[in-house]
Amino acid sequence: MKHLFLFAFIVLFGADAFAQIKTDSVAYSKQRAKINAMLAARKVKFGQYDTSLTKRSGIFHLQTKNDIRRSNQILMDIVDTDDEIFIELKKLFDYRTSQLNYTTYQKKQVESNAKEIEKTRLSYMGTINSFRAQNDDLKAQLAKQKERYESRQRMFIIAIVLMLTSILALLLIKRKRKA
Template sequence: MKRLFSLTALLLFAACVFAQVKTDSAAYSTQRAKINAMLAARKVKFSQYDTSLTKRSGIFHMQTKGDIRKSNDILMDIVGTDDEIFIELKKLFDYRTSQLNYTNYQKKQVESNAKEVEKTRIAFMTTINRLREQNDDLKATLAKQKAGYESRQKLYIIVIVLTFSSILALAFTKRKRKA
């Protein structure tokens, strides 16, 4: 019964573990997709920046302040996107780290449960062996007592038979004397 309970608890724990891993994996995949989309947007912005650097709308084909400001604005937007990407990457690494930590925690739990079950099993085996030895000792003691009882019983029968035969012999000898 205890083994059945332990097995059921272990199976429920494993089901919870697999459910957690799937949830973490889904969150991890979602986070990766978000970062990939941000990287694609950054690539588009960088190509806009590259285009703005080559754009020269001034006299004698020179860059104007407006051209430089547009390039700087695009560059600042790229920097903002990079900051957001770093924040999202940190979240992604946190997901991965927590997933690895949880996996290590699960392994430790399974190992400790296995050790506990092994200790319990060894304790049961030790108890069973001790009880078997006690049972064997009790059987040997019972056999000795039976043998002693049987030998005493035989002795009592012999004493009773001898007593009756002596009484009969005495009674028979008294009759012979009187006759």
């Protein structure tokens, strides 16, 4: 597709346009390299996000609020990176559309990018909402575990008090028999 595009451009605008294509191609290559570097950085951040999801530093090997907050922060960094990538992609597309001077093509690209961004944002919002629901579930589990712990603690205290009173009662009975 690129080769067909370049061929048509060369045929339409001749040798003078060819010199401009070379300079635009250098700028286009630099822009592509920049986007590829940003995509690599996004991939690294997504790896960090995957790792943060499996990190469980809480009691009974559960995720803590801080674990979830770290995961959400990494996810927000990924969203910011995606926004920057979309901006740079728009610049990359503008190089080509400005060469062809097709305003309708440019409008379609902006609209499709806006739709893609909207889809991406909606999916991120869905992910964040699922994390919020998971956070609420974890809070409920924590409350249940605290409740169980307190009831067990009460049982142990009652058992200790009963043992102490039975020991004291036995000692008193033993003293009365000796006397």
